Amino acid sequence: MHHTYYEKFMTYLEKEDKDQAVKYAISLLSEKKIDIETLYLELLRPSLSHFSCKEEDADICIWKEHLRTSIIRTILEISYLYILNERKPKKASKPKIVVLTPAFELHEIGAIMSTHFMMLEGLNASYIGANTPKNEILNAIRAYHPDMIALSVTNPYNLIVTKQTTDEIRRFFPEVKIILGGQAFSDPNHLRTLQYDYHIQSFADLKTFAKAVKQ
Numbered sequence: 001m002h003h004t005y006y007e008k009f010m011t012y013l014e015k016e017d018k019d020q021a022v023k024y025a026i027s028l029l030s031e032k033k034i035d036i037e038t039l040y041l042e043l044l045r046p047s048l049s050h051f052s053c054k055e056e057d058a059d060i061c062i063w064k065e066h067l068r069t070s071i072i073r074t075i076l077e078i079s080y081l082y083i084l085n086e087r088k089p090k091k092a093s094k095p096k097i098v099v100l101t102p103a104f105e106l107h108e109i110g111a112i113m114s115t116h117f118m119m120l121e122g123l124n125a126s127y128i129g130a131n132t133p134k135n136e137i138l139n140a141i142r143a144y145h146p147d148m149i150a151l152s153v154t155n156p157y158n159l160i161v162t163k164q165t166t167d168e169i170r171r172f173f174p175e176v177k178i179i180l181g182g183q184a185f186s187d188p189n190h191l192r193t194l195q196y197d198y199h200i201q202s203f204a205d206l207k208t209f210a211k212a213v214k215q
């Protein structure tokens with residue numbers, strides 16, 4: 001069934017018809033045909049992960065990627081309203097979680113989705129932004145006192161900056177827990193030299209994590 005929704009959604013994306021793509025995705029939510037989890041994991045995520053360019057579009061491939069991401073981003077922002085309605089009640093003892101991508105990491109859709117999944121699970125999570133320099137992260141911890149920092153890393157090139165960032169968080173704020181997620185860690189070897197408390201890859205893992213930290 002969702003396969004049909006995906007196919008129809010893709011016809012709009014392939015035509016780069018933002019208006020129809022956004023309207024269609026949101027209508028599936030508002031008419032309760034699918035929930036947020038299905039929208040994100042069965043429509044939005046594959047529409048990006050399986051993105052490829054035709055040979056004749058090689059010169060404008062990055063442009064097209066940006067265009068598609070901007071459509072998905074608009075859908076994510078509108079979905080925020082649905083998340084506020086659907087999320088599990090927060091508990092008083094909930095940890096405060098800040099989600100971001102480290103310096104040089106521009107891939108942010110996974111970070112935004114995982115923030116929304118944390119909210120659905122009743123966690124107090126906020127997405128701060130992409131490409132966040134190490135010193136900005138340290139200053140923000142000093143000012144906002146989050147209990148946890150979640151870093152989303154896609155490109156393995158950014159593991160070095162991730163290591164510098166996590167080492168300094170540990171050094172200056174040992175009480176702040178570090179969560180790592182994103183495609184760069186689909187190879188578990190990439191976690192080896194990093195200091196962290198939780199590695200979360202899937203929504204299923206995130207549900208287990210939420211249950212554990214909300215107790």
Ligand code: B12
Binds near residue numbers: 044062066099200
């Ligand atoms: C969109 C996109 C871009 C956009 C990003 C725009 C944006 N605002 O986010 C733009 C055009 C900027 C871009 C640029 C580049 N990209 Co790009 N991009 C993609 C693309 C097509 C989709 C990524 C995406 O959003 N996927 C959908 C999300 C939902 O999936 P996800 O990130 O995996 O997230 C899920 C989980 O991993 C998890 N998760 C993610 N983060 C976190 C964090 C936490 C805490 C938790 C709990 C969970 C979690 O939750 C999500 C939901 O399940 C991928 C293709 C692909 N196969 O992924 C290439 C891809 C990631 N890009 C790639 C490359 C090489 C680049 C560039 C170097 C290209 C270039 N030549 O300039 C630059 C680098 C930019 C930089 N400095 O970061 C490569 C990376 C290869 C590699 N192994 O390193 C890929 C895989 C393409 C490819 N096949 O070669 N890209």
